Amino acid sequence: MHVSPEPIxxxxxxxxxxxKLLDFFARGLYCTTAHVALxxxxxxxxxxxxxxxxVADDYLAAYEEWLVQLxxxxxxxDPQ
Known part of the structure; x- marks a missing residue:
């Protein structure tokens, strides 16, 4: 299934x-570390x-910077 989000x-x-992305990343980071460590x-x-x-904000900021540079x-x- 392909999901196409509405344009921002x-x-x-x-x-x-x-x-939303920060919350999602934060939950993933927490669950990964808590599951492994505890x-x-x-x-x-x-x-x-x-x-x-x-921590998630740092990752997202770096990703955004990379997207802008890209x-x-x-x-x-040149598209040719």
């Missing part, structure tokens, strides 16, 4: 989507999610 057209939509597979606490979101390189490239 406003800064508010972009901010909401970024927050054998815990329960729901993360708000404190744990807050800490994981800081788009700039692609714009410079």
């Amino acid at each position: 057209t406003t800064q508010e939509e972009a901010a909401q989507e970024r927050e 054998g815990d597979s329960g729901e993360p606490s708000e404190e744990a999610l807050t800490k994981a979101k800081v 788009a700039a390189r692609n714009a410079e490239t």
Whole structure:
């Protein structure tokens, strides 16, 4: 199944989507580390999610920077 998201057209939509991604990444980071380190597979606490979101934010910022650089390189490239 292929899911095509609606295009993001406003800064508010972009901010909401970024927050969803941060939450998703933070939960994944928490669950991975908690499962490996503690054998815990329960729901993360708000404190744990807050800490994981800081790490997820760094990853997402680096990814966004990479996308901007990639788009700039692609714009410079001759399509022929």
